[in-house]
Amino acid sequence: MKIVYPKEEVCMACRLCEVACITEHSRSKDTIKAYKKEKPAPLSRTLVEEIFPGLSVSVNCRHCSDAPCIEACITGAMHRKPDGRVVVNEYKCVGCWMCVMACPFGAIKRNQYKIEGQGARGKGQGLKIKLSSKCDLCPDRSIPACVEACPNRVMAYEERN
Amino acid sequence: MKYLIIGNSAAAIGAAEAIRKNDKGNPVIIISDEPHRVYSRPLISYLLAGLVTEDRMYYRDENFYKDNNIETIFDKRVTGVDVKKRQALLEDKKRIDYDRLLIATGGTPFVPPIKGKERKNVYTFTKWKDAENIIKLTTTPPFTKEGRGGIKKAVVIGAGMIGIKAVEGLHAVGVDVTVVELASEVLSRALDKDASRIVQRRMEDAGIEVITSNEVIEITGRGDLASGVVLRDKKKIKCDLVIIAIGVIPNTGFLKESGIKINRGIVVDEKMETNIKGVYAAGDVAEALNIITGEKMPIPIWPLAQRQGAIAGDNMSGGDSVYKGGFPMNSIEFPGVPTISMGITDPRGEGYESFIKNDSANGNYKRIILKDNKIVGAILVGDDIDRAGILTGLIKEQTPVTAFKDKLLDRNFGFVHLPKDLRKEKLEKMV
């Protein structure tokens, strides 16, 4: 299946892929609002690893054919779509971080925030939401946001063997 | 061809799905001694804590069995297996035929012979029913401002994974908890001393009483109701609820006369097949390879159960998969201290090398354990757990880390620290 492959030789560590990812996964899909306004702040599902200067690479989910995260998920939240994408069902995810532990690419992020609401212990607690967040290959787009945003064609969205 | 699966959790579902990949038509039967469709046992503490509603307990959706053409027999215990006639015996004397059998009965809580263990209000904590019972108690009126039920004080025996989960659940609903652990630390099998201390201190900060190097020798009570425990040092603790969470042992009791070879768990080969042809075992009940130690042992964790089940299922239905082995790993977060551990966490003996970053003041701890320049274990406590999976991968693939071992503890440790060829192999090829 088509996934996003980075090419480190031309990655310049600008991190615009992260900005694009955050924007795409925001509610407003507006970069400024996504960063400055939205609570919870949307997370980037791609991570630019860097040894400064001179080496950087954007790492995101490989949508492994034999996905350890799906195996490790205790709730069934992590699942594979018929098109092959490995995605999180946010309603089912409880944030146990088993997938974080299992993913050999370190490509799953812990998404934690508080919402107004009542926890089991009573009033005024605010409910702490814990969710795994990961690359979903931007289902609303034909090309993932990171790929499109990359100014140096680092990210290839293609099928490889 | 008729497939029979005893058990209805991770390994069973993994197997059923794998079978259905290879074989869409032949009957698949799942037998469970619980009344529920497949749910996540690890979630019972979340249920107890009120963090999930019942509908979120289920591991697969409502139509799972129907969609996969799986027949189910729920709420029935299997009492034996007749491998000659290829039949499973149910508690109601019914016999179910099979051509291929998977035993995925998981673990059963180990309950030591403590005096008074048969009293009411003494529970184990592995199944939905356990959580349900405890919820009933905690929610029984009168409601109070502090809590939501009649139960005010609980003693949890055992501070391993299950014990901590029970503590977490009870604590979340406002029950005052004391946990008693035989070892000198909490989570002693998953963590080392330093890491355990961080978790223990956090528990104590949250108001949980932690008693280590001690054990409950008697559960006392009024009538048949438990009302307290007596510790080895004669200390008495009053309580309305006792949870025994010492651990689980493979649930193999019903196989005693079956001829299926059982050691600590059911002995299986690399195809997850037992000594009896056509009979497979997977999950917490099976004794499979630990790739780090090279020993065969039950490793009762969800991901391995899932994988073993899938491999067994594939092999049962004509596939040819090999279980390459696994290793223990766990992720637990209590209270607010995310903790991930994997492999050998408390090395004894020669040849180990440890890299440790101990920032216990801030609740952060990271230890990576090497042997022969390969990672064999890791403990991550605190905020720096996000890339833990990379370590899992390195352990699994037995990657030599000589070239970058000084970087393993870095907060930003990642693929950029791997040799270029390895990195490109991993990131630029299909997985």
Added chain:
Amino acid sequence: MFFTMLYKTPTYYEFKVDRDDARCIRCQVCVRQCSYGSTFYDAEEDRIYNIDANCVGCHRCDTFCPTDCITIRRVGENFKENANWNAWAIRNLNKQANTGGILLTGMGSDRPHRIYWDNIVVDASQVTNPSIDPLREPMELKTYLGRKPDSIEIEEREGKVSLKTRLAPQLELNVPIMFSAMSYGAINYNVCEALAMAAENMGTYCNTGEGGLHKNLYKYGKNTIVQVASGRFGVHLDYLGVSAAVEIKIGQGAKPGIGGHLPGEKVTEEVSKTRMIPAGSDALSPAPHHDIYSIEDLRQLIYALKEATNYEKPVSVKIAAVHNAAAIASGIVRAGADIVAIDGIRGSTGAAPLMIRDNVGIPAELALAQVDERLRNEGIRNWASVVIAGGIRNASDIVKAIALGADAVYIATPALVSIGCTVCQKCYLGKCAWGIATNDPYLARRQNPEIAAERMSNLLTAWSREIKEMLGGMGLNAIESLRGNRERLRGVGLSDRELKILGLKHAGEGM
């Protein structure tokens, strides 16, 4: 960080970076893109600040800002108005007072030298000579560079006609545009590769400059002109062997009379291997070739190179346009060069002393007209092709150059601008934020050769379309027919003397 500035000697900085805080999302893309230390993030304040004194106005940050929150303003024009002592003069003077050094700069001169291209207009066909639509009819831009025979002999055998004259080696160009000399070292490997890829793709040539040719780029040899300069860096038999042509660099429009200078910091391991000099050492080309003190000496080198390349490759000689360019060109042609390249005063460079770049040499247009005329008058125009360089900015400049007598043009700045260069003129610092004039691997990876080659190819494609349109308008269907056809040009607003030098009539004068 701000404190250090307070004690600095005044530099009267040129730019001010304005940041719209309402739009700034602190993504720090700009911080990472700025290679001049002008932009930094203050974690305590959670704000991005600028040290304006460090800004070179390259626009890397605002180009990359995902929220368009950055505006770079020019400042320093608010000195007391003075035609004589303007900001440029004061700023330069202060730099020298700070350092005691020669003023260095990069790229071509930014002084207001007269751009003759802008005072020349092109003819078009009306009524009496029909124009041609290049979309409907074939239009030939194919150009051959090299010596053409004085006459040709034809052989007829059994009804078949063949050429008896043996032709001198030629460079075949699909477009009359080549990439001028830019050395590996001045620009990095990625840009070198991109130029080579684009040259191959477009059927033209790139030029190594005096930096040698990296072994990995030998595969582009058939589209590469290799230079032999006074420092002889990276010159060896393989280098000559893989090339399409050899160019002897006598001089360069941006710094006539002085040799190239690549600072040691830019001499990385790979550059050192390619140039065959120790890593980290300054690569200083002597001002003259120490074996060339006369046309006769030049002839020796030309023939030495022809000998070394089996007389299979054209040899070019490149000079800076200077007062006596025409006579020198004549000597060069007579010395046996197949191509004469002339680089005008607006020619670009990776590093040159400011005073020299802006004040030495003559405009390419004038030199071209004179060289062409001289060679024609001497009856040797066909002995060599003339390539003009230094200040070509667009397709019409090329049309005019060819009508003035050039066979082809060299371009460098347009190629670099096409891949991001904003002509900030700081190439000599080796910190180019666009990843062009730098060998810092962190910065060099900003140029993805694939993209860069595509953009350069696009540029040449666009220009050739425009050239064809203009040719068609003149009723010409081949660039060949325009070459030296000054009758199709007219001067506008030029003095009689300038027109005479250019060999042009003034606009308004008929045929």
